[in-house]
Amino acid sequence: MLKFNTFLALFLCASGLIGQAIFAEEIDVPKGHISERVVMPPSPLTLQVLFVGGHDIVQTTETYYNPAGRQIAKEWHDFIGMTPDPTGASLGWVSVNHEMIYRDDKIGDGGGMTVFRIDRDPITGLLEVVDQTLEDGRSGQYFNVDFANTVGETGMNCGGISSTFDGRIWTAEEWFRTSNTSIHNSNSDVGSPTADLPAEPYDDDRPGGGVRDTADFTVFSEDFPEWDGMILKKYQNFNYMVEIDPKEAKAIRKQYNWGRMGWEGGAITNDNQNVYMGPDATPGYFMRFRADRPGDFTKGSLYAYKEDAADKWVLIEGTPEEMLDVSSLCAAAGATMYNRPEWVAHDKASNKIYWTETGRDFPGSRFANGIAAGATMSYAHNARAEAQGLADATDSNYRDTYGRIWVYDPATREHYVHLEGGPDWTEAMSPSESEYFDKHLTNPDGLSVMTIDGQSFLVIQEDMNGTSYGRMPAGTSGRFCELYILNLAIENPTIDDLIRITAVPAGAEVTGAIQTPDGVSLLVNSQHPIVSNPFPWNHSLTFAINGFDRVTVEDLNTDAEEAIAVKKKNFKDNVEDAFTIYPNPTTRTVFLDKTTDVAIYDVRGSRVKVERATNRVDVSELKAGIYFIQNTAGEMVQLVIE
Amino acid sequence: MKKVAIIVPAILFFLIAVAWQPSPVDPRSALDQVQKDYLRNMEYLSQDIQTYYDAATSLTDDAAAIATLQQAHLKARLSYKQIEYLIEYFDAAGAKQVLNGAPLPKTEPKVAELRVIEPKGLQVLDELAFDDAPFGKKDELIYLIKQLQSNYEAMRAYQGKIKITHRHIIEAIRQEIIRISFLGLTGFDTPGSVNALPEALIAWHSTFRAYNYYDPMVHAADPKLSGTVKQLIKDGANYLASNPDFDTFDRATFIKDYANPLYGLLLDVHHTLQIETAAEAGLQPTAVDYEGRSMFSESLFNKDYFSGLTDEYAAERRELGRTLFYDPILSESLKLSCGSCHDPQRAFTDGQRTSLSHAGMPTRRNAPTLINAVYAEKYFLDLREERFETQMNHVVSDHNEFNSDFIEIIDKLAQSEEYMAMINAAYPTYGLSQHAVTNAISHYVASLTGMDSPFDQYLNGEEVAMSESAINGFNIFMGKGACGTCHFAPSYSGIVPPLYMESESEVLGVPATPDTADFVLDPDLGRQANAKPLDEADIYAHSFKTVTVRNIEHTAPYMHNGVYATLEEVMDFYNKGGGIGHGLELDNQTLLGDPLNLTATEIADVISFMKELNDLPSGLAEHPQVELPTFSDPALNNRQINNY
Structure with a gap:
């Protein structure tokens, strides 16, 4: 082997350029002097699994003639709500959405939520799920939120609202339903799942995989006199924002007065009076509900954003029957269309609203339908379409591959794109060669704001629509979603400013991220991972990233140029040009002084990692130990990972 | 199958002529050459799509105009075949979505809306251009070619900026060997033109042209390997060129003698050149195990990718799973086990038209074999389950089958000291849980595989x-x-x-x-x-x-x-x-x-x-020897292994 290594080494030295060097599979470990030895301390951040779907057991209420008891928790974890404990007896209550619409004899058909109470162990610093006994007599750790016996079954619980004012929680029933058949999930009683399904009461033996009770639903609510007593088709009792009581694990009310839409996310501003919301659809609209009095969201007015209107918001009003389809009212009012508005986040410090527009590959025909119904096109989409050589965004070839994040300032009613996803591969937007694939943002979905070291950061969570067009590194086909944070102090940020905090297991969507009230942990959901991940990561689960109290803004610095320059200055003159690296223990990244190919060898001289044409290496998967990093020029640095 | 079109364009002779020119012994140069070819060939396809578009816009009902259109179509497809190995390797999803996906409608993934996407790209066009009366489809042709052009140009903008590495090239070549053998040569993407053989020849040439740039390096390190690979490439090309008829082409010989050996040898090339693997580049495991040497062997697949099982306590888990598989304790009636419908003596089926319920009544569907069942993205005949391990949840909850739930099962198993001992030994961290039951059974079912049938052996040259x-x-x-x-x-x-x-x-x-x-x-x-x-x-x-x-x-x-x-x-x-x-x-x-x-x-x-495709896992034809564990509740001890 030695002879051959020498042969290859010839090219190594000769090539000089990046992207093409060949590194030997085995090297002789350097003995004696090595120009640099760099130590990467352990990360201040640690992972802790809190709640595993399809594994942990929830306490159920009496449902469908089954007595109260236990059941394996549902999966498809999406939104996480955090309700601080005002008594200080614990950190607070965590509410987790289950984005599904499947039958379950004990939890209730449809989707659902699980709630649990957490506290922090003062010695280990870890979170613990606290035992509770609820008013209805249930005892345990995890509790199914009772929808079936309170406000009617729920479904497709995607996003929601976790009020930054007082921790009130709403769950959003996404995916607009249009027939009883579509909530019953396929049955053979009517010949075809898309044919209309008759209204029939719950029967254990009905064949549907979803909601079996399709009998008409009578609204019983003193909160909404206009709706009280209204008889709905069963499917019309879905697609609301639904407030729940996380302490007693039961639903409080479906928010009929906010209208029926494929709601996804929402946020409440510091006045505790305005709710900003996004419905996941194309066309989708940026919505606002303004309560007449702070804190009482049962009375008030609904608005949709209209970019070309003088005061920006148009009133959306209608009879209770008309409010069963708010999207149509928005289109008729000429509201501005977007491409899948999803989560909405609120920054308490600035009182600004941020929201994700997830994007969708070819939205043109949907926008055209919206125009026909009276809606208007967002300036951002028409500008993008023009850049693609098309007349406007209604063209069927218009592409919106990556999505973006918007910001809205209630003080000025200004609304503009805060961060464009990408890279979009057009000349102007292409990233510098060394930054891709590390620097990219694909289909942002979940969104929240967290505070690190006194500074607000946007927490951005991907849910990839697909893997095409560079959304995954070339030559890979699985999905791999990442969670980034973005310092809100940065004006006009680009994807270069994103800081990668975690990636969830293969195939999963990362979502739900929310900070604990003590600032120490970020709770995150990993939803629908593929089976090839090891247990419990092959289930939807809620985990915590602990240790943010020990992270400073400086620790998250992704621009190592300055640090490397300082370091080089400290060298003696003759090694100033030597290969220099700079480790960031928090993000588990090793920065390089220039763009190069690198190979990492373990302590025995076996090659374990090769990265090409890069100025940074993610070493998060490397075990603690001694490594050697070699660059294209053959220079070597010792890296000690602790 | 409309008509057979034979097209041997000038470009082919050009390729044969230049394919064997020596390249300098330098990895950088090899990579640069591949990239240069790729960029140039992408540009050719651009031009061909434009020509195709022009032919469609000037299409009349005249035979000459139709022939012009069809020639333009075939030329565009052949140009696509020149870049297929890279463009589909780099962006499989995009190629399928907009360039050369199956001509079938699909539902749009990842949106909160049921939307059917009509097929687009070269395969739909292959059917249209070779329709009995293409002129009648003129508007559709124009629309689809324009759409192809828009999508292709966007794709090209991205592909042109990819940082190609050595690893990509060798991996793409190996992937293309599979694609040519199992898709192209079957006529998969030429439903109208049936131009599969000439397309395979172009794809073969273009793909191995990339190898040729690396050959001097391979030769320097291992002359014998280089010689064998070069000979097989040449012979394979000759075989394709001299047997151009779709119906009579001898695929067995071609695959056995050229494609499959090359698939293995290119792995040697990868390692001989000391090029890093995908794992070293930080990528996740894939369904194909890259280290597999044969296309007709289980080693082509990465079982862990499909099953999610780990080696930890594997023997204990498989044995627990085997016991649970044959134990009717999992069903409410204590009559059915997994083995009731998946009888090892019938290759894990039951011989019934549709399987029988716990009450002895026919259920809806025929029991599929479990052998090699793990190799799937989705499970059940209606594709309702995406995860191998949670397949059995459906059987547990189905009122006609086990009619139970995991709370009941866990409560029952807790009453058996024997089971608890097995479970604690196999799952020391989590103990008795739904996971222990489903994971153990998964271990057993995942062990029921085999792809070493007589015909596999034949194709492997044994x-x-x-x-x-x-x-x-x-x-x-x-x-x-x-x-x-x-x-x-x-x-x-x-x-x-x-x-x-x-x-x-x-x-x-x-x-x-x-x-x-x-x-x-x-x-x-x-x-x-x-x-x-x-x-x-x-x-x-x-x-x-x-x-x-x-x-x-x-x-x-x-x-x-x-x-x-x-x-x-x-x-x-x-x-x-x-x-x-x-x-x-x-x-x-x-x-x-x-x-x-x-x-x-x-x-x-x-x-x-x-x-000739039989390969039953060894010993399966026998009645499985399973001792059913005992329970503290005597009523549970009356159960019996089913009469498979």
Whole structure:
């Protein structure tokens, strides 16, 4: 082997350029002097699994003639709500959405939520799920939120609202339903799942995989006199924002007065009076509900954003029957269309609203339908379409591959794109060669704001629509979603400013991220991972990233140029040009002084990692130990990972 | 199958002429050459699409104009074949989505809306351009070519900026060997033009041209390897060039003698050149195990990718799983076990048309074999489950089957000291839980695999007697019979090469009874009624998973409803064009309806071939020796292993 290594080494030295060097599979470990030895301390951040779907057991209420008891928790974890404990007896209550619409004899058909109470162990610093006994007599750790016996079954619980004012929680029933058949999930009683399904009461033996009770639903609510007593088709009792009581694990009310839409996310501003919301659809609209009095969201007015209107918001009003389809009212009012508005986040410090527009590959025909119904096109989409050589965004070839994040300032009613996803591969937007694939943002979905070291950061969570067009590194086909944070102090940020905090297991969507009230942990959901991940990561689960109290803004610095320059200055003159690296223990990244190919060898001289044409290496998967990093020029640095 | 178009363009001779020019011994130069070729060939395709567009806009009903259009189509496709190995390697999803995906509608993934996306790209165009009357489709052609142009140019902007590395190139070459062998040569993407052979030749040349740039380096390190590879490339090209007829092309010989050996040798090239692996580049494991040397072996697949199982306590878990598999304790009635419908003596099927419930009544569907079942993206005949490990949850909760839930099962198992000892030994961290039960059974079911049948051995060049009939059968299966365009090699199931990450389902129009005179559709809605909101589209009505034909000799009766008792009946159904060929009116049928026109001998050949695909895991034909653990509740100890 030695002879051959020498042969290859010839090219190594000769090539000089990046992207093409060949590194030997085995090297002789350097003995004696090595120009640099760099130590990467352990990360201040640690992972802790809190709640595993399809594994942990929830306490159920009496449902469908089954007595109260236990059941394996549902999966498809999406939104996480955090309700601080005002008594200080614990950190607070965590509410987790289950984005599904499947039958379950004990939890209730449809989707659902699980709630649990957490506290922090003062010695280990870890979170613990606290035992509770609820008013209805249930005892345990995890509790199914009772929808079936309170406000009617729920479904497709995607996003929601976790009020930054007082921790009130709403769950959003996404995916607009249009027939009883579509909530019953396929049955053979009517010949075809898309044919209309008759209204029939719950029967254990009905064949549907979803909601079996399709009998008409009578609204019983003193909160909404206009709706009280209204008889709905069963499917019309879905697609609301639904407030729940996380302490007693039961639903409080479906928010009929906010209208029926494929709601996804929402946020409440510091006045505790305005709710900003996004419905996941194309066309989708940026919505606002303004309560007449702070804190009482049962009375008030609904608005949709209209970019070309003088005061920006148009009133959306209608009879209770008309409010069963708010999207149509928005289109008729000429509201501005977007491409899948999803989560909405609120920054308490600035009182600004941020929201994700997830994007969708070819939205043109949907926008055209919206125009026909009276809606208007967002300036951002028409500008993008023009850049693609098309007349406007209604063209069927218009592409919106990556999505973006918007910001809205209630003080000025200004609304503009805060961060464009990408890279979009057009000349102007292409990233510098060394930054891709590390620097990219694909289909942002979940969104929240967290505070690190006194500074607000946007927490951005991907849910990839697909893997095409560079959304995954070339030559890979699985999905791999990442969670980034973005310092809100940065004006006009680009994807270069994103800081990668975690990636969830293969195939999963990362979502739900929310900070604990003590600032120490970020709770995150990993939803629908593929089976090839090891247990419990092959289930939807809620985990915590602990240790943010020990992270400073400086620790998250992704621009190592300055640090490397300082370091080089400290060298003696003759090694100033030597290969220099700079480790960031928090993000588990090793920065390089220039763009190069690198190979990492373990302590025995076996090659374990090769990265090409890069100025940074993610070493998060490397075990603690001694490594050697070699660059294209053959220079070597010792890296000690602790 | 409309007509056979033979096109041998000038470009082909050009390729043959330049293919063997020596390249400098320098990895940088090799990479630069590949990149240069790629950029140039992408530009050629751009020009060809423009020419194709022009031919469509000036299309008349005149024979010359139609010929011009068809030539332009074939030229564009051939140019695509020159870049196929890289463009599809780099962006498999994008290529499938907009460039050369199957001409079938799909539902849009990841949106909160049921939206059917009409197929686009070169395969749809292949059907249109070679339609009986293309002029009648002029508007559609113009629309689709314009769309192709828009999408291709966006794709090209991205592809042109990819940082190509050595690893990409060798991996792409190996992937293309699978693509040519199992897709291109079957006529998969040339449904109208049937221009599969000339396309395969172009793809072969262009792909191995990339190897040639590296050959001097291989030669310097291992002259023998270089010599063997070069000879096989050349011989394979000659074989393709001298046997251009789609129906008579001998795929068995081509794959056995050239494609499959090269697939293994290119792995040696990868390691000989000391190029890093995908794992070293930080990438996740894939369905294809890159270290596999043969395309006809289980080693082609990465079982862990499909199963998610780890080696930890594997023996204990498999043994626990085997016990649970045959133990009716899992069912409420204490009558059914997994083994009731998956009998090892029948290759893990039950011989019933449709399986029997705990009350002895027929259920909806035929029990599929469990052998190699792990190799799928989705499970059950209606594709309702995406995770191997949670398959059994459906069986547990189904009122006709186990009619139970995991809380009941856990409470029962807790009453058996024997079970608790096994569970604690196998799952020391989590103990008794739903996970322990489903994971243990997964370990056992995942062990039921085998792809070393006589025909695999034959294609691997091993010393094995193989009848002419079976070899002919393979060639028909993979060619004229079009079986291999859905039952993809080497699993001969619906997982799609070359990535094997997607399970397909098809609308065949399977009848309720075998009576061909009174042909009535089976009422089962299949995939459309699988309770997954994104599958509720009408395109999935009566759609069923494409199952494997491995071990098919032992898995009668056949089809989702067990309607056919013999393979002859199954072949007759397909030979007459499936449901549509029997005059069945049903939308979205996958089969074209044209009779395959296979002769009785050809049908017998296909059946002989399929009967050479038996590889039952060793010892399975015997009655499994399972001691059922005892329980503290004596009522539970009366249960018995089922009478399979």
